[in-house]
Amino acid sequence: MTPPPSADPETPAVELRGITKRFPGTLANDAVDLTVRRGEIHALMGENGAGKSTLMSVLYGMERPDAGSVRIDGREVVFSDPGDAMAAGLGMVHQSFKLFDSLTVAENVVYAAEPRRFGLVDRGAARRRVRELAEEHGLAVDPDARVGDLPVGLRQRVEILKLLHRGARTLILDEPTAVLTPGEADALFAVLKSLAAQGRTVILVTHKLREVLEGSDNVTVLRDGHVVARLVTAETSAAEIAAAMTGRAVELDRVHSAGTPGDVILDVTDLATDGVRDVRLTVRAGEIVGIAGVAGNGQSELVEALAGLRPVTSGRVALLGDDITHASATERRAQGLAYVPEDRHAVGTAPAASVADNLAMGHHRTSLSARGLLPPAAVRGHARRLIERFGIKAVSPEVPGSSLSGGNLQKLLIGRELAHDAPLLLVEQPTRGVDIGAVQNIHDQLIAYRDAGHAVLLVSAELSEIRGLADRVLVMYEGRVTAAYEKAEADERTLGLAMAGGAGGSAPVTQVAPVEVGD
Numbered sequence: 001m002t003p004p005p006s007a008d009p010e011t012p013a014v015e016l017r018g019i020t021k022r023f024p025g026t027l028a029n030d031a032v033d034l035t036v037r038r039g040e041i042h043a044l045m046g047e048n049g050a051g052k053s054t055l056m057s058v059l060y061g062m063e064r065p066d067a068g069s070v071r072i073d074g075r076e077v078v079f080s081d082p083g084d085a086m087a088a089g090l091g092m093v094h095q096s097f098k099l100f101d102s103l104t105v106a107e108n109v110v111y112a113a114e115p116r117r118f119g120l121v122d123r124g125a126a127r128r129r130v131r132e133l134a135e136e137h138g139l140a141v142d143p144d145a146r147v148g149d150l151p152v153g154l155r156q157r158v159e160i161l162k163l164l165h166r167g168a169r170t171l172i173l174d175e176p177t178a179v180l181t182p183g184e185a186d187a188l189f190a191v192l193k194s195l196a197a198q199g200r201t202v203i204l205v206t207h208k209l210r211e212v213l214e215g216s217d218n219v220t221v222l223r224d225g226h227v228v229a230r231l232v233t234a235e236t237s238a239a240e241i242a243a244a245m246t247g248r249a250v251e252l253d254r255v256h257s258a259g260t261p262g263d264v265i266l267d268v269t270d271l272a273t274d275g276v277r278d279v280r281l282t283v284r285a286g287e288i289v290g291i292a293g294v295a296g297n298g299q300s301e302l303v304e305a306l307a308g309l310r311p312v313t314s315g316r317v318a319l320l321g322d323d324i325t326h327a328s329a330t331e332r333r334a335q336g337l338a339y340v341p342e343d344r345h346a347v348g349t350a351p352a353a354s355v356a357d358n359l360a361m362g363h364h365r366t367s368l369s370a371r372g373l374l375p376p377a378a379v380r381g382h383a384r385r386l387i388e389r390f391g392i393k394a395v396s397p398e399v400p401g402s403s404l405s406g407g408n409l410q411k412l413l414i415g416r417e418l419a420h421d422a423p424l425l426l427v428e429q430p431t432r433g434v435d436i437g438a439v440q441n442i443h444d445q446l447i448a449y450r451d452a453g454h455a456v457l458l459v460s461a462e463l464s465e466i467r468g469l470a471d472r473v474l475v476m477y478e479g480r481v482t483a484a485y486e487k488a489e490a491d492e493r494t495l496g497l498a499m500a501g502g503a504g505g506s507a508p509v510t511q512v513a514p515v516e517v518g519d
C-alpha cells in the first residue's frame, strides 16, 4: 500500500473548497465545501438533482469546476481526467461496473497495471496479489473465476480489489447497494468498515438512510447545489437527515390503507418461462399485489413474460378476461397494460430524445394523439403536467433525457406509465435511486392509482416498500411463488424467512437472509 504523502494524521484525505459547477440553465454545485477525514466513512446525501454526482465528478477529474479548489492529503491538485485522480490515490466504483466479463477476476484486477517478470505479464503473481488483497480486506473471491459468471455482489468486490491494487487510499462509491441483496449489502459494509479501520477513506453517495445511520461516521447533505447540513452520524437521526435533504419534515415508512379489490384484471395460471415455473396469481382492480424475493429468484423473468418481452413456455395469461399468453408487448399495451421496467436506461427511456418526447413515448393510442400522431403542443402540455405532478427536475421539457439526474429519470418513467391510465400496471423497483421525498410521492401516486380502480403488480427488493404498499404479498423463491400473505400477516420476519426459502415452499431452509429494514 502506498503511504499517504502527508504523515500528519489530522490532514484531511479530501478537501473541496468553494466548488462551483454550472451546466446550461443549472447551477449544479454552488460554492460547495466538503472535508473528509482520513479513515472515515463519509456519506454524501441529497435529493435527486441536488448535485452529488456532479461534485464527485469534479473530485474524480471527470468534470472541471468553474471555481474552487481540490486538496488531496493536504496537497492542492488539478485533475484533467480520472487517470490523474487515480494517481493521487482516489478510486471510484461507478453504478455500472467497468469490468471485462470474458476475463478472469485476476486479469480484471491487474488490468493495465500488471505485475511483470522479464517484460511479460506474471500471471502467478497476479493471482497471488488478488489472494493477498482479498485476504487482507475480507474480499473473498476466486481469482480464476470468469467475471461474467459472478453475481453482482462479487463483481463489485472485483471493482474494489482493482482500486486497491492501484493503491487507492480514498474510495468513492456511487449508490453501491442499489443493486445488492440485503446480505450482499451487509457484506459490503463489513468490508468498508475494515478498510476505514486500516486508515483508508470512503465517500459514500447513497439515498438509503438505514445504511448511512449504521455504516457512516459523518454525513454531508446537499440541497439545490448547496451544503445544507454537516452531521455526525452518531448524533443524528433519520428524521433529521431527511428534513435537511428535503427542507421539511418527512414521514418515514408510512403504511398505507388497504385497497378494496374488485374484478380480476390479471389472471395467471401455471405460467412457466425461462427460470420460472408453476406461477399462479391474480391481481384485481383496486389492489396492489407485491412480489418480494431476493434478487435473482425469477421476479424479473416473470414480469418480462407478463409484459410480452419473454416467451411463455407453458401456462396461460389473461388480461381483462382475454388470453394474452402469446401476445406481443405492443398488443398487450393496446389491451391495457403499462410497464415500468427495472432498467430505466436500457429499456425504459431514450437518452437522446427530449424529456417531453420521453414522456410521450407509447402515448400514440391515448387521448394525447390525433389519429396516431402526436401534436407538438399536446406533447408539451402533457410534459408540463407530468413534470409538475412528479416533481421532475428538468431545466425545460426540451432538454435531452440524458441531462436528468438518475432519480429524475426514474420519476419520468413512472409518470409516463401512470399517465396511460391502463387497467394493469406492472412495476419493478419503482423507487430505486430515488430520494426520500420522491419515494413518498411515487408511493402516494401508486396508491392513488390503485384507489382509482387499477390493478398493480409490484416487484421490489425493498421489503419496507412491499410492506407499505401491497394489499397481498407473494414471495418468489427459486423461480416459484412459494408463499402468499395478506397485508396484516406480512411482517418483516415472516417475509425474510420465506425469501430464504423457509416457508410454504418445498425448498429446505439453508440460510436466513438478513432482512432489509425500512430506510
Ligand SMILES: Nc1ncnc2c1ncn2[C@@H]1O[C@H](COP(=O)(O)OP(=O)(O)OP(=O)(O)O)[C@@H](O)[C@H]1O
Binding pocket: 023, 024, 026, 027, 028, 046, 047, 048, 049, 050, 051, 052, 053, 054, 055, 393, 394, 403, 404, 405, 406, 407, 408, 433
Ligand atoms: N451533463 C449535464 N448537462 C446538463 N445538466 C446536468 C448535467 N449533469 C447534471 N446536470 C444537472 O445538474 C443537477 C445536479 O445533478 P447531479 O447528477 O449532480 O444530481 P445528484 O444529486 O447526483 O442526483 P441523483 O440522486 O438523482 O443521482 C441536476 O439538475 C442535473 O439535471
